[in-house]
Amino acid sequence: MSLVGDEEGGSGQGHGHAHADATGGVLTDIDHVGIAVYDLDAAVGWYRDMFGATVAHRERIESDGVEEALIKVADSYIQLLTPVTDTSPLAKFMERNGEGLHHVGYRVDDCAEVLESVKGAGARVVDEHPRTGSRGTTVAFLHPKTSFATLIELVQE
Ligand code: CO
Numbered sequence: 001m002s003l004v005g006d007e008e009g010g011s012g013q014g015h016g017h018a019h020a021d022a023t024g025g026v027l028t029d030i031d032h033v034g035i036a037v038y039d040l041d042a043a044v045g046w047y048r049d050m051f052g053a054t055v056a057h058r059e060r061i062e063s064d065g066v067e068e069a070l071i072k073v074a075d076s077y078i079q080l081l082t083p084v085t086d087t088s089p090l091a092k093f094m095e096r097n098g099e100g101l102h103h104v105g106y107r108v109d110d111c112a113e114v115l116e117s118v119k120g121a122g123a124r125v126v127d128e129h130p131r132t133g134s135r136g137t138t139v140a141f142l143h144p145k146t147s148f149a150t151l152i153e154l155v156q157e
Contacts, residue, residue: 024106026114031105031137031155032070032077036094040082044069047078059134066090068134079105079134103141103151111156115140123147130156 037043047053056072065088071078081102083091093102108114111130119125126141133139133155142152 026108026110026117027106028109029107030076031107031153031157032079033101034079034081034103034105034151034153035100036081036090036097036102037099038082038094040067040069040080043080043082044071047071047080053078057135060084061134063131064088064090070134077105103153105139105153105155107155107157109156111138111140111154114154118142126151130154 035043044055053071053073055069056077057070058068059070060067065083065085066081067084069080071080081090083094085091090102115125115127115130124143124146126143127139130138130140133153135157138156140154142154144151
């Protein structure tokens with residue numbers, strides 16, 4: 001039996017990217033897990049009481065109508081999120097789904113390049129172009145419709 005030749009195929013990955021990471025393709029890390037909560041202070045307190053975790057960064061992101069508290073875990077974050085306006089997409093999400101997992105942020109080296117790549121490969125997107133996220137990052141969201149009901153955020157530091 002051959003030990004070479006059959007390693008490709010399968011998942012349909014790869015659109016010409018030459019990234020060195022063979023495990024996640026152009027995804028270099030899990031940047032954060034976004035969790036929707038009604039009461040940000042209560043959620044921060046819970047993570048402190050349960051896990052001894054403290055907030056590394058807190059920011060109100062007016063363009064998204066949210067306030068976030070980031071808890072750093074190794075090189076990634078838990079992003080606790082609460083809406084600050086009734087009309088924000090997060091508020092609408094929570095009207096339907098309540099609290100809980102909201103999105104996952106995947107770190108990439110080049111947000112614009114990956115966004116164009118996934119659009120070309122048929123993924124539906126929320127953001128046609130990269131925009132500024134929290135911590136001065138560059139971000140773009142993929143629509144859950146074509147990604148297994150998962151809202152995906154591409155994050156470039
Ligand atoms: Co996020």
